[in-house]
Amino acid sequence: MSYNIAKPLEGEAEVPPMPRNKTFTGERKVPGVEDGAEPG
Helix, strand or coil: CHHHHHCHHHHHHHCCHHHHHHHHHHHHHCCCHHHHHCCC
């Protein structure tokens, strides 16, 4: 959560692709972000 605010450029750019690659990154990097970013 801290890194997201400190680096909004890298955090926001990595959030969208994460849900798709959550197979190994989304689930490990942002287990809470992918859940809220992709509710359905």
